Amino acid sequence: MKIKIGDAAPLFCLPASDGSSFCLNDMKGKKVILYFYPKDMTPGCTTEACNFRDYQSEFNQLNAVIVGVSKDPIARHLKFIQKYQLPFLLLSDENQKVCEQYGVWQLKKLAGKEYMGIVRSTFIIDEEGKILHIYSKVRVKDHIEDILSFLQYS
Numbered sequence: 001m002k003i004k005i006g007d008a009a010p011l012f013c014l015p016a017s018d019g020s021s022f023c024l025n026d027m028k029g030k031k032v033i034l035y036f037y038p039k040d041m042t043p044g045c046t047t048e049a050c051n052f053r054d055y056q057s058e059f060n061q062l063n064a065v066i067v068g069v070s071k072d073p074i075a076r077h078l079k080f081i082q083k084y085q086l087p088f089l090l091l092s093d094e095n096q097k098v099c100e101q102y103g104v105w106q107l108k109k110l111a112g113k114e115y116m117g118i119v120r121s122t123f124i125i126d127e128e129g130k131i132l133h134i135y136s137k138v139r140v141k142d143h144i145e146d147i148l149s150f151l152q153y154s
Contacts, residue, residue, distance in 0.1 A: 003103055005134060009034075009125045010101040014069070014091040017077040022067065022091050024129070031064040031132070032125040033147060036104040038118045040072045040080035040090075044140050048120070049086055051144040056087050062151045063127075069093050070118060122147065 003010070009024060009032075016022040024032065035052070037045045052059075052066050059066055066088040072080070077090040091098075096118075099105040104121045107114055122135040124147065133150055135143065 003123070003131055003134065005131050007131050009123065009129050009131050010098075011129075012098045012101065014093055014098060015074055016092075017074060017081055017090040022089055024125070027065060027125070028129060029127050031062065031127060031151065033059065033064050033066045033122060034069065034102075034125060035066070035120075035122040035138075036069045036099060036102065036118050037120055039070060040076050041083075044120070045070070046080075046084065048138075048140045048143065049080070050084055051140070052088065053084065053086050055144050055148060058148055059151075062148075064124075064151060067091060069098060071096055071099070124150065 011025050013021050013023040037048060039045055049068060068088065068090045071094055072092060073094060074092050077092060080086065081090060093099050096105045099118055102123065104119050105116060106119045108117045108119065120138040122138055123131060124133040126132040132154060
């Protein structure tokens, strides 16, 4: 099943970096910027997370909550958050079930080798829980600005 704009966002609950269980259903009434990324502490993922951090107040003004998802365990998320002062939740999808629900767990290639992994993707979910926009195979450069521009004009 491929998720499309206008579809209801697949519901899930995952362990969150603040010790709680984050459930998407609890976010009704807010926009959710749900971003999937490959791995904590790697260059592209660090740049993306820090960009989200640096624009946190703009997202807050747009009634948008930022939530990052990777397969990393909570302990690694906590180190990542502490090292870069990330002000938003990171969720742990260690068994990649939510990644599969959202279609971001895919075959990747690096240096001639194939492996399964998370394809960097961002889903904007509206206040009613519907998919408002999808960014697939994200390039980190200008990504945050693209999201902010989309939110400001949608």
